[in-house]
Amino acid sequence: xxxxxxxxxxxxxxxxxxxxxxxxxxxxxxxxxxxxxxxxxxxxxxxxxxxxxxxxxxxxxxxxxxxxxxxxxxxxxxxxxxxxxxxxxxxxxxxxxxxxxxxxxxxxxxxxxxxxxxxxxxxxxxxxxxxxxxxx
Amino acid sequence: xxxxxxxxxxxxxxxxxxxxxxxxxxxxxxxxxxxxxxxxxxxxxxxxxxxxxxxxxxxxxxxxxxxxxxxxxxxxxxxxxxxxxxxxxxxxxxxxxxxxxxxxxxxxxxxxxxxxxxxxxxxxxxxxxxxxxxxxxxxxxxxxxxxx
Numbered sequence: 122x123x124x125x126x127x128x129x130x131x132x133x134x135x136x137x138x139x140x141x142x143x144x145x146x147x148x149x150x151x152x153x154x155x156x157x158x159x160x161x162x163x164x165x166x167x168x169x170x171x172x173x174x175x176x177x178x179x180x181x182x183x184x185x186x187x188x189x190x191x192x193x194x195x196x197x198x199x200x201x202x203x204x205x206x207x208x209x210x211x212x213x214x215x216x217x218x219x220x221x222x223x224x225x226x227x228x229x230x231x232x233x234x235x236x237x238x239x240x241x242x243x244x245x246x247x248x249x250x251x252x253x254x255x256x257x
Numbered sequence: 258x259x260x261x262x263x264x265x266x267x268x269x270x271x272x273x274x275x276x277x278x279x280x281x282x283x284x285x286x287x288x289x290x291x292x293x294x295x296x297x298x299x300x301x302x303x304x305x306x307x308x309x310x311x312x313x314x315x316x317x318x319x320x321x322x323x324x325x326x327x328x329x330x331x332x333x334x335x336x337x338x339x340x341x342x343x344x345x346x347x348x349x350x351x352x353x354x355x356x357x358x359x360x361x362x363x364x365x366x367x368x369x370x371x372x373x374x375x376x377x378x379x380x381x382x383x384x385x386x387x388x389x390x391x392x393x394x395x396x397x398x399x400x401x402x403x404x405x
Contacts, residue, residue, distance in 0.1 A: 136279035143310055144276070161310060161341035165349060168312040172279070216350065226313035230349035 127186065131171075133200075134180035139171040142183040146198060153187050153194050154256045163196060163254055166234040169227040170200035170250050178204020178248065188253060195236075195255040200248075207242040214240070260285045262292055267299040268369060270362070276309045282318045289322055293331050300369035301326055304362055306337030316351040323356040332357060332372060336365040 129149060131142040143164040150160040167183060174181040181202025188197045207213045214232065219225035228250070232238040235252040242248040258281050263270045269292055271285060289301060303319065305311065311319070323333035334357040338346075346352075359365040 136281075140276055140278050147309065158341035158344045161339075162345045162348060165310045165312050165345040168310050168314075169349075172312070172314060226349060226351065230313060230351075233350070234345065234348050 129185040131183045131185070132180070133171050133174045133183055133202075136175065139168055139175060142171045142185075143167040146183075146185055146196070149185050149187065150196050150254075153196055155196070155254075159254070159257070162234045163198070166231040166252060166254075167198055167200075169231040169234075170198065170252070173227050173248075173250075174200060174202045174204070177207075178202035180204075181247070190253075190255060193255050195253050197251065197253045198235075199252075200250040202249075203247040206244040206246055206248055207240075208244050210240055210242050213242075260288070262288055264292075264296050264298070267297075267373065268366070269293065269296065269298045269301045270304070271301065272304040272362075273307055275307060277315075279314050279318075282315060286318060286322045286325070290325060290329070293326055293329050298331050299373060301331055301333045302362060302365040302369070303333065303335050304337045304365075305335060306339065306361075308339075308342065311338065311342050311346055311351070313349060313351060316346065316353065320353060320356055323353075332369060334359050334365040334368055336361050 129145055131145055132138060133142055146167040147160045147164040150163045155163065171183055181200065181204065184199040184201070186197045188195050212218055214229050215225070216229045217225040228240065231250070231252060235254045237253040239251045240248065258275045258277060260271050260273050260277070260281070263272070269289065271289060277285070285303075292298065293301065303322070305319075308315070319335055323335070326333050335353060336359045338358065357368060359368050
């Protein structure tokens with residue numbers, strides 16, 4: 122399937138882009154063979170990490186792609202920005218912790234929704250969240 | 258995308274027609290706050306059937322709408338949360354605590370009607386020294402005078 126070698130980029134700088142990113146993510150998830158509630162779960166995770174970009178970094182991008190692990194297809198979502206970065210990543214991953222107006226649900230919530238979740242952040246340089254989910 | 262708000266008797270019905278961005282949700286909040294005062298509405302139904310995702314922001318905004326309108330004397334019911342969306346919400350740890358929910362528009366209307374009936378009977382019962390029947394066709398004070 123050609124879907125696996127392709128990467129889809131969504132520039133994220135406004136509330137409307139969050140919607141575009143999660144809709145593209147849902148469409149790709151369905152194409153990759155996700156079914157049941159998984160496409161919605163993936164879309165929700167994308168929504169959270171995209172909102173994180175809009176709220177904290179003003180602009181960044183979401184990169185969506187199909188991936189493989191031991192023959193199993195999956196989806197990879199990368200959310201990256203050149204924003205202020207997160208000083209205390211561990212704290213940012215605590216449920217209910219928020220530095221601004223949020224609920225503090227976004228990042229930890231996205232981690233719960235996906236199978237794999239990594240976050241790298243450098244103050245003054247930006248943040249990169251990589252998350253994957255595998256077709257069951 | 259603008260959400261139309263229909264007036265139906267004492268109620269307002271906001272049926273979301275397409276996927277909403279954060280900005281659209283905030284606009285819905287402001288529109289409803291305004292309309293509840295304008296139409297002196299007692300109940301609001303927000304139909305979210307077509308939403309693709311209800312994430313943390315949407316949950317927070319829907320809750321804020323319901324709590325805000327409660328302060329204005331109106332009850333809000335969210336209807337039409339789809340099973341996949343409910344599942345994702347639970348996984349995100351999101352709840353709509355303190356907000357009424359119902360399966361669909363029909364159930365939502367029933368819920369509001371039942372609640373308003375209850376509220377009306379509480380009002381009648383609160384009237385001093387009048388039987389429920391008397392309070393129907395005459396004010397409490399007149400009923401009291403009759404008994405003398």
